[in-house]
Ligand SMILES: Cc1ncc(C[n+]2csc(CCOP(=O)(O)OP(=O)(O)O)c2C)c(N)n1
Ligand code: SF4
């Protein structure tokens with residue numbers, strides 16, 4: 001709660017834009033999507049459909065940010081070349 | 092982390108949330124030169140846990156009742172400052188926009204304010220535990236229309252919000268779906284290029300309210316289009332143009348995929364198909 005220490009403007013004004021990144025929603029996962037880089041064609045369909053905006057296409061490959069991925073597996077379901085598989089999350 | 096993403100992760104929407112996908116697609120189309128007035132609901136609650144926010148653009152939380160009124164005021168103020176190029180959007184769920192906040196929206200359209208009104212339609216008051224709304228479809232079981240021996244879920248047909256918008260004779264009305272991201276993108280950009288009031292209705296499945304596995308959000312959204320449960324079109328100059336041709340998949344496939352329709356018998360589903368076909372013939376043939 002480092003943010004709490006900052007000075008807040010009264011009236012519920014939040015000036016720290018994009019600050020929900022302090023909440024690592026990756027801890028919610030039961031399943032983990034894992035990308036087979038040999039199969040991934042970098043089409044970006046998973047990136048469009050991810051509710052949490054945690055997929056990035058870098059050098060034509062799908063990179064998942066596991067700090068925020070909630071493990072919904074929409075990306076796995078929508079991948080046209082079936083490059084994403086699920087694993088049980090190990091805690 | 093992606094720099095151009097205008098909605099930061101770390102928000103608390105459910106895993107697989109359809110409305111969260113809709114908002115990401117919306118922001119990609121609007122770009123940063125945008126102000127959003129967001130009525131209470133899942134998206135507002137999950138993205139702004141004080142003192143944090145996911146939004147990277149100016150965003151204001153308003154009551155159900157007055158998202159459109161506040162948007163009108165912001166529009167006036169920006170125009171006064173010579174900032175007519177800034178997009179102003181009034182945003183909310185189906186409960187907020189189709190029911191509780193509706194009269195302020197009607198006022199905005201009637202006054203002709205240069206604002207884009209957007210409903211993300213997850214077909215219930217999801218945030219408070221899935222109560223039925225004007226957007227809930229026929230026979231869906233919700234917490235206020237539970238199915239049982241004396242009830243088949245909601246008794247009424249879904250309210251035709253885009254038709255109500257069109258009756259205000261505003262320059263642009265469209266429906267969109269998270270299953271068709273390029274179509275959604277095109278419609279938002281087109282709407283923003285038109286001066287005056289406009290309306291876009293975005294269909295987005297809710298894993299909690301509709302009760303399906305969280306990996307199937309897009310699959311369900313696609314089925315809604317192909318079974319004619321949701322139609323994609325634009326209305327301009329009083330002309331309605333379909334922008335997606337459904338495959339005509341039996342509605343049974345859509346209903347069977349969601350536990351909110353689990354109680355329906357084969358006869359109920361037959362009846363459902365008949366009504367869907369009638370509505371489609373009335374609206375699009
Ligand atoms: C006038 C009023 N009544 C009730 C509430 C409680 N409430 C907060 S969010 C919510 C549900 C919102 O439903 P909807 O607009 O469909 O958005 P969703 O939660 O589905 O995203 C309700 C009933 C409120 N905030 N204000
Ligand atoms: S599992 Fe869900 S949250 Fe995780 S990367 Fe895939 S679509 Fe995004």
Ligand code: SF4
Pocket residue numbers: 103104105107108109110111133134137213217218296297298299300
């Ligand atoms: S209840 Fe539905 S709309 Fe609300 S956050 Fe969960 S999936 Fe999204």
